[in-house]
Amino acid sequence: MDAGLNYGPTRKVWSEFMVSHGFNAGDITGIYITHYHPDHYGAAGWLQKLSGAPVYMSVVEASMTEKIWRQGTQNLDILVRMYLENGVPDGLVTKMLENVNDMRSMVAPQPEITPLSDGEEVRLGDLYYRVVSTPGHSDGHVCFYCEENGVLLSGDHLLPHITSNISLWPQSHPNPLDNFLTSLAENHRLRVSLALPAHGECFSNVEQRLTELEDHHRERLNTMKRIASRGATAYQVCMEVFGNGLSLHETRFALTETMAHLVYLQKRGELRVDRENGAYKYSL
Ligand SMILES: [Zn+2]
Numbered sequence: 664m665d666a667g668l669n670y671g672p673t674r675k676v677w678s679e680f681m682v683s684h685g686f687n688a689g690d691i692t693g694i695y696i697t698h699y700h701p702d703h704y705g706a707a708g709w710l711q712k713l714s715g716a717p718v719y720m721s722v723v724e725a726s727m728t729e730k731i732w733r734q735g736t737q738n739l740d741i742l743v744r745m746y747l748e749n750g751v752p753d754g755l756v757t758k759m760l761e762n763v764n765d766m767r768s769m770v771a772p773q774p775e776i777t778p779l780s781d782g783e784e785v786r787l788g789d790l791y792y793r794v795v796s797t798p799g800h801s802d803g804h805v806c807f808y809c810e811e812n813g814v815l816l817s818g819d820h821l822l823p824h825i826t827s828n829i830s831l832w833p834q835s836h837p838n839p840l841d842n843f844l845t846s847l848a849e850n851h852r853l854r855v856s857l858a859l860p861a862h863g864e865c866f867s868n869v870e871q872r873l874t875e876l877e878d879h880h881r882e883r884l885n886t887m888k889r890i891a892s893r894g895a896t897a898y899q900v901c902m903e904v905f906g907n908g909l910s911l912h913e914t915r916f917a918l919t920e921t922m923a924h925l926v927y928l929q930k931r932g933e934l935r936v937d938r939e940n941g942a943y944k945y946s947l
Pocket residue numbers: 698700703800819
């Protein structure tokens with residue numbers, strides 16, 4: 664399952680885990696990755712080198728690794744434009760880019776990827792799990808669901824305490840929040856007895872969690888619509904909702920999360936967007 668960032672602490676955890684469970688890297692038969700984000704995919708190439716095992720990912724996520732991690736730094740120019748067009752002050756854009764760049768060294772080397780299809784059955788240990796496509800947190804995010812015992816390996820799609828970050832990126836789907844809400848609606852049909860998330864502890868109140876997440880986004884949409892109705896850039900809405908006590912890393916994700924909500928509202932005809940002095944301004 665997900666490999667983690669490729670840096671010292673992760674490699675140490677993997678080594679200790681193998682020792683404590685009495686196996687070697689060569690015994691690993693498959694590396695399954697839920698999505699392309701650095702804290703999940705970063706060490707996949709390192710683990711593949713060590714084990715020789717195939718790295719499995721959805722086709723969409725494999726293409727994201729191509730755009731984001733394999734094509735040098737050309738996607739950084741696209742990010743700069745995105746930040747400026749959404750009202751981020753110049754000085755902050757420079758700092759945000761440094762923050763992005765710091766991450767790149769922890770997402771190497773790149774593995775050879777074997778594609779996974781939605782609905783495919785994969786064997787993990789003694790049980791079979793179905794690949795469940797859950798776009799939203801990333802375009803091709805997948806969970807793994809075991810019909811037999813109701814266990815869902817939920818990756819970053821369903822987390823117990825925090826809501827998964829739903830971000831609009833220049834190279835991602837144009838309406839990720841719509842994707843996420845559709846995924847949640849479909850998840851109500853699964854009979855999950857236990858979710859094993861990528862962050863935090865396992866939880867069994869999955870139905871309740873799905874409803875909480877839906878309510879959270881509905882409320883967030885209302886708040887952002889109210890603020891944007893006075894006329895604001897995504898950065899201004901973000902600052903009003905999240906305040907300026909966030910770290911640089913958190914600010915980056917708060918901004919793209921705000922953009923995902925504003926674009927969702929705009930596509931539903933609830934907000935309009937105009938370009939003013941090189942930046943997008945939302946209004947009623
Ligand atoms: Zn993630």
